Amino acid sequence: xxxxxxxxxxxxxxxxxxxxxxxxxxxxxxxxxxxxxxxxxxxxxxxxxxxxxxxxxxxxxxxxxxxxxxxxxxxxxxxxxxxxxxxxxxxxxxxxxxxxxxxxxxxxxxxxxxxxxxxxxxxxxxxxxxxxxxxxxxxxxxxxxxxxxxxxxxxxxxxxxxxxxxxxxxxxxxxxxxxxxxxxxxxxxxxxxxxxxxxxxxxxxxxxxxxxxxxxxxxxxxxxxxxxxxxxxxxxxxxxxxxxxxxxxxxxx
Amino acid sequence: xxxxxxxxxxxxxxxxxxxxxxxxxxxxxxxxxxxxxxxxxxxxxxxxxxxxxxxxxxxxxxxxxxxxxxxxxxxxxxxxxxxxxxxxxxxxxxxxxxxxxxxxxxxxxxxxxxxxxxxxxxxxxxxxxxxxxxxxxxxxxxxxxxxxxxxxxxxxxxxxxxxxxxxxxxxxxxxxxxxxxxxxxxxxxxxxxxxxxxxxxxxxxxxxxxxxxxxxxxxxxxxxxxxxxxxxxxxxxxxxxxxxxxxxxxxxxxxxxxxxxxxxxxxxxxxxxxxxxxxxxxxxxxxxxxxxxxxxxxxxxxxxxxxx
Numbered sequence: 212x213x214x215x216x217x218x219x220x221x222x223x224x225x226x227x228x229x230x231x232x233x234x235x236x237x238x239x240x241x242x243x244x245x246x247x248x249x250x251x252x253x254x255x256x257x258x259x260x261x262x263x264x265x266x267x268x269x270x271x272x273x274x275x276x277x278x279x280x281x282x283x284x285x286x287x288x289x290x291x292x293x294x295x296x297x298x299x300x301x302x303x304x305x306x307x308x309x310x311x312x313x314x315x316x317x318x319x320x321x322x323x324x325x326x327x328x329x330x331x332x333x334x335x336x337x338x339x340x341x342x343x344x345x346x347x348x349x350x351x352x353x354x355x356x357x358x359x360x361x362x363x364x365x366x367x368x369x370x371x372x373x374x375x376x377x378x379x380x381x382x383x384x385x386x387x388x389x390x391x392x393x394x395x396x397x398x399x400x401x402x403x404x405x406x407x408x409x410x411x412x413x414x415x416x417x418x419x420x421x422x423x424x425x426x427x428x429x430x431x432x433x434x435x436x437x438x439x440x441x442x443x444x445x446x447x448x449x450x451x452x453x454x455x456x457x458x459x460x461x462x463x464x
Numbered sequence: 465x466x467x468x469x470x471x472x473x474x475x476x477x478x479x480x481x482x483x484x485x486x487x488x489x490x491x492x493x494x495x496x497x498x499x500x501x502x503x504x505x506x507x508x509x510x511x512x513x514x515x516x517x518x519x520x521x522x523x524x525x526x527x528x529x530x531x532x533x534x535x536x537x538x539x540x541x542x543x544x545x546x547x548x549x550x551x552x553x554x555x556x557x558x559x560x561x562x563x564x565x566x567x568x569x570x571x572x573x574x575x576x577x578x579x580x581x582x583x584x585x586x587x588x589x590x591x592x593x594x595x596x597x598x599x600x601x602x603x604x605x606x607x608x609x610x611x612x613x614x615x616x617x618x619x620x621x622x623x624x625x626x627x628x629x630x631x632x633x634x635x636x637x638x639x640x641x642x643x644x645x646x647x648x649x650x651x652x653x654x655x656x657x658x659x660x661x662x663x664x665x666x667x668x669x670x671x672x673x674x675x676x677x678x679x680x681x682x683x684x685x686x687x688x689x690x691x692x693x694x695x696x697x698x699x700x701x702x703x704x705x706x707x708x709x710x711x712x713x714x715x716x717x718x719x720x721x722x723x724x725x726x727x728x729x730x731x732x733x734x735x736x737x738x739x740x741x742x743x744x745x746x747x748x749x750x751x752x753x754x755x756x757x758x759x760x761x762x763x764x765x766x767x768x769x770x771x772x
Contacts, residue, residue: 247708249468250475284770291762297755303766311768359763367765394474394511396770428470435471435703443699446707447692450523450714454530457718 233261234406234416243391244425252391254420256402260383271409274317274324275377276335277387278405281312281369281422282398288360304356306341311396312369313340316376316387325410333405333412337361337372368392397422471706472516478712480510485716489528492717493724494731495740496532496680497661498525498687500653501586501747503713516706518565518655519698523710526691528721529661529684535725536681543632543678547685549639550664553646554653554690561651562697568655581652583755585663586748593666593741600734622672633674633682641671650690661687662744666737676733 239255260273285307292301315337317324330336338361364370369392377387389402402418424432434442466475484506492499500521507517536542624638649663664683668674674682699705728736 245468247468248466250466282770284768286768287766289764289766291759291764293758298757298759299755300766311770356763360765363761363763363765369768396473396768398770424470428468431470431707435699435705435707439700439703440696442707443696443705446523446699446705446710447526447695449707449711450527450695451530451692453714454527454718454721455534457722458531458534461719461722 232266232406232414234404234414235259235261236402236404236416236418238402238418238420241420243395243420243422245397245423245428246426247428249393249428251393251395252422254389254391254400256387256389256404256418258385258387258404258416260385260406262383269408272382273379273385273413274319274407275379275385275387276321276324276405276407277316277377277389278335278339278403279312279314279316279389280310280340280401280403282310282396282400283308284311284396285309286311286360286364288356288363290356290359302356304360306360309342310340312391312400313337313364314371314373314376314389316373316389318374318377318379318385320374321372325407325412329407329410329412335405337365337370340370367394369394391422395422397424467708467712469512469706469709471704472512472520472709474511476510476512476709481709481712482716484510485524485713486720487716488524488713489717489720490724490727491720491743492525492528492661493532493721493726494728495662495724495736495743496665496684496728497740498529498653498691499661499717500525501662501744505747505751507709512706512709513704515702515704516709519695519702519704520706520709520713522691522694522698523705524713524717526688526695527714528717529688529691531718531721532725533681533684533688536684539681541677542681542685543630543674544685545628546630546633546642546674546678547682547689549628549642550646550649550682550686551689553643554650554686555693557647557650558653558690558694558697560647561653561655562694562701564651565655566701580755581655583748583751585652586744587752589663589666590741590745590748592670593737594745596670597734597737597741601738604734619671633672633678635672635674637672645671646686649686653687653690653694662740665740669737676736 235258237257239257243252243254256277258275285305286309288304288306289300290302291298294301315321315335321330321336325333325335341357341360361370371390376389377385379385387402387404398421400420400422402420403415404418405415406413423429465478467478467481468475484503488499488503488506491497491502503524504517504521507521508514512520533542621641622637624640626639627636628639629636645664645667652663661683664686665679668679668683669676695705731739
């Protein structure tokens with residue numbers, strides 16, 4: 212009987228009064244198709260915060276933070292240095308496994324949603340797209356590669372922070388607008404949504420969507436990778452034929 | 465109209481690409497060079513990743529040299545024998561170039577190698593040609609007859625073993641220096657994504673004194689064969705050829721090349737060399753400035769690669 216006690220307590224915690232909110236998510240699309248006319252895309256997340264009679268009463272309103280993490284890959288950062296009178300790459304740093312797309316969306320600036328400590332603990336904010344700096348890497352980052360990476364990826368649109376990206380339609384109903392740039396990498400995108408109230412995290416939920424080449428672009432990309440000999444022969448044949456056609460068309464005699 | 469390029473993985477304006485291909489094609493037809501030494505940096509400038517820019521330029525060069533070479537072939541201004549010797553050397557150089565290129569890409573040194581090689585080549589070839597062509601123009605104005613090669617006169621490298629006669633080019637020389645020239649140009653061309661025409665043309669004129677009319681057609685033939693092989697090897701080894709980018713550039717390029725060929729026929733030999741020298745120098749100076757001027761941002765993202 213005593214062995215069952217923790218289980219009973221746990222059940223009580225789940226069903227008893229003072230239960231936490233539920234979060235239901237829906238995405239406008241599960242797949243973003245890259246075709247010949249692709250120049251970027253938008254994915255909307257719809258979210259509903261469900262409460263019932265047993266949910267704890269809240270005095271403050273809900274805050275939503277959505278973090279979108281794209282597929283991982285390698286980024287190589289170069290730093291130029293002066294050698295005599297020419298500028299050459301002096302140092303390079305390789306980041307082998309970082310998200311090639313990362314965005315943080317909220318309805319108001321992150322700093323007013325949760326304090327610095329909370330952001331660290333919950334890993335909220337752009338700087339968390341990189342693994343936390345250990346004392347070791349911190350020490351080695353004497354050239355400020357980490358800050359430069361954040362800044363440059365932000366300029367390229369691969370890192371975005373938008374404090375107007377989440378719209379509260381009702382106090383418990385919201386949408387989050389994810390903007391994908393033209394150079395968005397293909398692969399799986401994970402959407403991580405957290406609800407907070409007065410800086411206290413209440414619940415998180417995940418959803419995901421896929422960005423992939425379809426139709427002609429998928430065919431070309433596959434051929435280039437899996438059938439490279441035929442692909443190369445085709446490209447050459449096309450170039451030679453077009454050159455010959457132009458010569459015949461523009462022939463004077 | 466934006467067109468998404470499946471291998472370069474970014475959308476670019478279709479008319480921008482056609483225009484770029486067309487203007488480089490015009491220059492290519494005008495001077496009998498590939499034009500890759502202008503196209504590759506232009507592509508990188510509009511955002512195409514460097515490996516894709518280099519590999520895809522090869523297809524564009526192949527197309528514009530087909531158009532040009534056919535024109536010269538019809539006018540009997542193409543030394544097939546000389547072209548074949550250069551090509552054999554060129555193919556060996558291309559093979560070495562592709563593997564070198566891929567090795568460098570893996571190490572991440574490609575940008576430095578490309579920039580340094582560009583500057584050195586462009587500046588030295590440009591300066592030499594500039595000085596020579598101005599000199600030739602002054603001599604012509606002074607009414608002096610240009611020194612011609614005397615029958616039977618040979619420079620030391622022409623006297624090496626394996627002598628061969630080239631009746632169309634009116635010369636007989638050892639095959640060794642020609643094959644070495646082809647090898648060097650094949651290697652440089654592949655690594656830099658340039659046809660090497662702007663190196664072949666002056667080399668044949670100055671080192672082997674082949675008549676200018678034959679030089680352009682022969683160099684286009686050699687460029688054509690070398691670039692066909694380079695495109696194939698790039699497609700197989702680095703898999704960085706973008707067929708859609710190639711198609712748009714080629715369509716613009718072959719049309720531009722035809723107009724360039726007509727314009728070029730109105731030019732005198734020295735004018736031709738002076739204009740080409742100036743073009744090469746401008747590109748060289750632009751790259752040199754990149755090296756010398758303090759960068760606006762010391763940091764740059766050199767490559768992003770999706771995990772496969």
